[in-house]
Amino acid sequence: xxxxxxxxxxxxxxxxxxxxxxxxxxxxxxxxxxxxxxxxxxxxxxxxxxxxxxxxxxxxxxxxxxxxxxxxxxxxxxxxxxxxxxxxxxxxxxxxxxxxxxxxxxxxxxxxxxxxxxxxxxxxxxxxxxxxxxxxxxxxxxxxxxxxxxxxxxxxxxxxxxxxxxxxxxxxxxxxxxxxxxxxxxxxxxxxxxxxxxxxxxxxxxxxxxxxxxxxxxxxxxxxxxxxxxxxxxxxxxxxxxxxxxxxxxxxxxxxxxxxxxxxxxxxxxxxxxxxxxxxxxxxxxxxxxxxxxxxxxxxxxxxxxxxxxxxxxxxxxxxxxxxxxxxxxxxxxxxxxxxxxxxxxxxxxxxxxxxxxxxxxxxxxxxxxxxxxxxxxxxx
Amino acid sequence: xxxxxxxxxxxxxxxxxxxxxxxxxxxxxxxxxxxxxxxxxxxxxxxxxxxxxxxxxxxxxxxxxxxxxxxxxxxxxxxxxxxxxxxxxxxxxxxxxxxxxxxxxxxxxxxxxxxxxxxxxxxxxxxxxxxxxxxxxxxxxxxxxxxxxxxxxxxxxxxxxxxxxxxxxxxxxxxxxxxxxxxxxxxxxxxxxxxxxxxxxxxxxxxxxxxxxxxxxxxxxxxxxxxxxxxxxxxxxxxxxxxxxxxxxxxxxxxxxxxxxxxxxxxxxxxxxxxxxxxxxxxxxxxxxxxxxxxxxxxxxxxxxxxxxxx
Numbered sequence: 001x002x003x004x005x006x007x008x009x010x011x012x013x014x015x016x017x018x019x020x021x022x023x024x025x026x027x028x029x030x031x032x033x034x035x036x037x038x039x040x041x042x043x044x045x046x047x048x049x050x051x052x053x054x055x056x057x058x059x060x061x062x063x064x065x066x067x068x069x070x071x072x073x074x075x076x077x078x079x080x081x082x083x084x085x086x087x088x089x090x091x092x093x094x095x096x097x098x099x100x101x102x103x104x105x106x107x108x109x110x111x112x113x114x115x116x117x118x119x120x121x122x123x124x125x126x127x128x129x130x131x132x133x134x135x136x137x138x139x140x141x142x143x144x145x146x147x148x149x150x151x152x153x154x155x156x157x158x159x160x161x162x163x164x165x166x167x168x169x170x171x172x173x174x175x176x177x178x179x180x181x182x183x184x185x186x187x188x189x190x191x192x193x194x195x196x197x198x199x200x201x202x203x204x205x206x207x208x209x210x211x212x213x214x215x216x217x218x219x220x221x222x223x224x225x226x227x228x229x230x231x232x233x234x235x236x237x238x239x240x241x242x243x244x245x246x247x248x249x250x251x252x253x254x255x256x257x258x259x260x261x262x263x264x265x266x267x268x269x270x271x272x273x274x275x276x277x278x279x280x281x282x283x284x285x286x287x288x289x290x291x292x293x294x295x296x297x298x299x300x301x302x303x304x305x306x307x308x309x310x311x312x313x314x315x316x317x318x319x320x321x322x323x324x325x326x327x328x329x330x331x332x333x334x335x336x337x338x339x340x341x342x343x344x345x346x347x348x349x350x351x352x353x354x355x356x357x358x359x360x361x362x363x364x365x366x367x368x369x370x371x372x373x374x375x376x377x378x379x380x381x
Numbered sequence: 382x383x384x385x386x387x388x389x390x391x392x393x394x395x396x397x398x399x400x401x402x403x404x405x406x407x408x409x410x411x412x413x414x415x416x417x418x419x420x421x422x423x424x425x426x427x428x429x430x431x432x433x434x435x436x437x438x439x440x441x442x443x444x445x446x447x448x449x450x451x452x453x454x455x456x457x458x459x460x461x462x463x464x465x466x467x468x469x470x471x472x473x474x475x476x477x478x479x480x481x482x483x484x485x486x487x488x489x490x491x492x493x494x495x496x497x498x499x500x501x502x503x504x505x506x507x508x509x510x511x512x513x514x515x516x517x518x519x520x521x522x523x524x525x526x527x528x529x530x531x532x533x534x535x536x537x538x539x540x541x542x543x544x545x546x547x548x549x550x551x552x553x554x555x556x557x558x559x560x561x562x563x564x565x566x567x568x569x570x571x572x573x574x575x576x577x578x579x580x581x582x583x584x585x586x587x588x589x590x591x592x593x594x595x596x597x598x599x600x601x602x603x604x605x606x607x608x609x610x611x612x613x614x615x616x617x618x619x620x621x622x623x624x625x626x627x628x629x630x631x632x633x634x635x636x637x638x639x640x641x642x643x644x645x646x647x648x649x650x651x652x653x654x655x656x657x658x659x660x661x662x663x664x665x666x667x668x669x670x671x672x673x674x675x676x677x678x679x680x681x682x683x684x685x686x687x688x689x690x691x692x
Contacts, residue, residue: 001383001384001385001386001387001390001444001607001611002382002383002384002611003382003384003608003611004382005382006382009382072382072383075382265685265686268682268686269686269687273686273687273689273690274689274690276679276689279678279679279682279686279689280675280678280679280682282682282685282686283678283679283681283682283685283686284678286626286681286685287605287626287629287630287678287681288601288630290605290608290623290626291601291602291604291605291626291630292601292604293604294384294604294605294607294608295600295601295604297382297384297604298384298385298603298604298607300384301383301384301385302385304383304385305385310385312600312603312604315596315597315600315601318593318597319597319601364586364590366593367586367589367590367593367594368586368589368590368593370593370596370597371583371586371589371590371592371593372589374593374596375565375569375589375592375593375596376569376573377569377572377573377581377583377584377589377592378573378580378581378583378584379584380584380585380586380589
């Protein structure tokens with residue numbers, strides 16, 4: 001057990017700090033993320049810079065455009081970009097979900113075609129999992145994938161697809177065999193969002209902006225070679241995607257939270273310095289931030305030793321989402337009478353945080369997962 | 382950076398779990414006097430984990446002691462290990478450390494005017510930093526295994542070391558993690574077998590979701606406790622805030638884990654016969670001994686926000 005950097009880690013950290021100082025303009029620091037990342041060309045430019053600097057896909061193999069670095073480098077990357085208040089790479093779904101899934105289940109052609117373009121932000125990806133009648137119950141997906149020779153013909157509707165309005169590609173799960181038993185008739189495909197018959201309608205969120213969308217598929221023809229995994233193996237492939245969604249994002253989530261807690265501490269210093277109750281609540285948020293941070297490190301340590309993330313990682317998204325909601329609401333409170341004003345940051349973050357316990361697995365589903373798979377309690381369904 | 386336990390640390394933790402579960406099983410007679418097996422602890426080397434080899438110890442560090450303390454919480458070990466190793470050891474000089482490692486002297490330390498185990502330890506580190514004699518009148522506390530007393534002698538002798546508050550707090554945090562872990566495991570076991578309405582009660586989300594929350598509490602508490610232990614062992618500058626954070630969070634997590642476990646056990650959890658109340662009482666003891674969570678958070682606020690400016 002050692003929290004200090006190895007000489008290699010220290011060298012990487014120092015290099016990255018210098019690189020950030022040289023490449024990130026002052027006025028681009030401290031943005032709020034979310035849909036804002038696509039407001040102008042800078043989001044993609046910055047992502048490209050990260051790629052050219054060798055910082056996108058740090059842990060991905062070199063042959064697919066990554067750096068082949070150990071996971072601890074990824075953790076250092078999040079720490080340092082947080083400290084610099086740098087924007088994140090725009091390809092959130094590509095980096096966190098589509099890429100790792102292609103790496104695990106894709107053919108060599110599929111890997112060559114997409115992985116480095118995900119890292120360079122040439123391809124933006126979205127995810128078509130949820131449907132109007134299949135939310136937490138993903139296996140109930142009804143989007144029809146009908147095989148006709150060399151193509152699958154897609155008909156159906158997806159919903160809550162983040163970044164679909166700007167995406168080039170979509171990872172999608174649907175029914176290729178409606179007569180098969182549950183879980184067995186699902187297949188997983190990569191769909192070109194510019195195919196005829198794909199229609200995207202942005203959904204307006206409670207923040208007023210649109211990150212996520214509905215996608216309608218009407219007789220969309222997708223080449224059979226775009227299957228990820230075998231026909232009928234969609235459920236297994238989807239589990240890989242979700243494992244990555246819930247497993248590798250801990251550091252990114254904690255990094256974003258740290259930005260908020262730092263601002264919260266600043267607010268307390270300026271506006272509630274002598275308020276003992278406020279100080280207690282701010283200290284509690286600081287403590288829980290550290291708790292998440294060191295839980296990430298424990299999970300990472302287990303991952304580096306065994307190749308499997310530690311079970312404690314499953315608690316991270318659950319607690320992070322609740323803390324982000326509590327923390328942003330406290331920020332509004334510390335703003336006093338100005339808490340109702342749209343200050344451009346707290347206002348947005350607090351409203352946006354309500355999505356945190358719903359997206360990427362609702363807290364209810366995550367508690368089921370912890371109860372059944374980690375604690376071994378009897379299954380309810 | 383590598384924050385997972387090393388193989389040696391895992392083996393030590395497993396050895397402590399095995400020894401403690403053999404001598405302190407949950408079905409033991411808690412109301413009868415319990416042997417603290419002090420000579421065996423000395424033989425195992427666990428009294429001198431962080432004492433150097435020249436002084437008869439093992440020459441490891443506080444992280445390893447924290448792992449033993451976690452297991453002692455898990456087993457509800459009755460003796461003054463926390464007092465000797467967690468509260469007093471840092472204040473002792475070479476001669477006294479050697480005696481601790483050899484198992485010949487039991488120590489405690491005065492905390493805010495109270496001395497845990499005063500009647501059963503040989504010597505006490507006072508708040509004045511001096512060594513006082515143990516023994517004397519004891520008062521029952523919330524934890525029947527941990528009575529306390531007040532120092533009455535006028536003076537003491539000089540000690541070579543100095544009191545290490547972060548170390549004491551990190552030690553209590555480690556115990557609290559073990560208690561929370563055991564309370565959770567008892568609740569999971571009960572919810573998996575107890576049936577109502579034709580199903581094990583663990584299938585009901587009113588039960589399972591609370592236990593999932595307890596799991597998250599325990600893991601977060603453990604992360605803070607290990608962070609604090611590492612900072613203390615390394616003399617890291619973050620040791621004071623890390624230990625304050627760990628004690629505040631872990632003590633609250635242990636109390637909550639026990640309360641939820643009692644609730645999951647229904648009427649059984651409220652009986653004297655079931656051991657849960659003993660874990661609960663130890664959690665309450667840790668929560669209330671030394672600085673309480675609100676006081677610890679006030680210290681953290683001073684460190685991260687800055688001292689409050691008077692209005």
